[in-house]
Amino acid sequence: MDEKIGNNHPFKDLAEGLAKKGIVVLRYDKRTFVYGNELKKETGLSVKEETIEDAILAANFLRADSRMDGNKIFIIGHSMGGMLAPRINAEGGNFNGIIIMAGSPRKLEEIMIDQNNDVLHSLNRFLKIIARKQIATISTKFNNIYNLNEEEAKSTKVLGKYVMAYYFKEMGEQSI
Template sequence: MTDEKIVIGAGTPYPLNGILSIPNEPNGLLPAIVLVHGSGPGNMDSKAGNTYLFKDLAEGLSEKGIAVLRYDKRTFVYGKEMKDDTGMSVKEETIEDAILAAELLRKDSRIDSNKIFIIGHSFGGMLAPRIDAEGGNFAGLILMAGSPRKLEEIMISQNDDLLDSLNWLLKMIARKQITALSAKFENLYNLNDEEAKSTKVLGKYVRAYYFKEMGEHPAGDYLRKLDKPVFILQGEKDVQAKVEKDFEGYKKILDDKRNATFKLYPNLNHMFMPSIYGNILKAQKEYKVAQKLDKQVISDISDWIHSIA
């Protein structure tokens, strides 16, 4: 493959560096993929500890004749400038740049503009249906370890999982913190936008508006209307997305749709790499172990894209 340096959003207030991986021996116009990050600031390789999910995806899929576009997340580059924006939502954080990435691919003469796909990982998987509907206009969607649940539901659920791993003293302290956070979330949708923008829910900067705006655009609403192919993948040992709540949740939403494909991977974690600890408390420790994306996942995504393209 050839890695070409590109810029997403050139000429906007938030230009982002990225890489377009192009197969070495293209056979006609190429299908292409936009990669969309999980939660938090992330670089173009989606570095987590000593794992590099997006770099692995780009290398693996470009070897199979698919162009892959990855780029730094806006909050990774401009986090300091954005932290005081009380009206920041997932639109500014993620959606706008993913749409700009798709537009950049459509202008590339080597890319088949009718065969541009999105891969959203984790938080990116949650947003992918909305990105598609709001201007991405993809040929198909690939959701890796995503969730149809609201973000605040996932956070409370993950905190509850953490509780189960703590000793009695830490559990008592943590339970008070979780109860306080739950109380803030309970009133979320009773706030108007201005109230939500002035209400802090996490730390110094994260406002209720961020959760409220996202929660008012649930993934299920987009997925129920979706008539294009969607591929949903999850690792059985994922401790951040839940098989019974998330993978099965997608199945319920898409139950009657022939356009949906599902695959669950034994012993793979949230990064689609072999599970080591299987414990949410040790997730960061697990990611410090240098591992590669499972090759079967790359093959399955490639086969699915080529079957459509």
């Protein structure tokens, strides 16, 4: 909801700018931000629970408000939200328009690997060796996620203690 980049709050600024034009804006935090500790051991968590369901509920909340014109509800998705905006719309958002900011047609894991590889250029030689091994390990895990069945994906960790292969598998399969 309130991403901060340095001293800038781009989502807040955008919301305030739209509001000044008489456009109603509804922003909210993701479930994983608000309930992170409770959800971190949820092995079946996917973008459907983390993002899609709440975006659809938000749209329905606006449509139920008699002050709103239900025929003028749009979604703005940034980054992963931009990647998911078409899916949110297709799964029940029924928006009148979709605005995608910094979205990508690529899979999330591909973007993450490329971002990690880009960081390599800023590292000293010793750290590059370590980082290359870590990136190779993560790449191997990512390359295998679409070969896992649902239960295997829910029990296979890909990042840290709590991020399971299922999260990436479910998101990636929906975009295929």
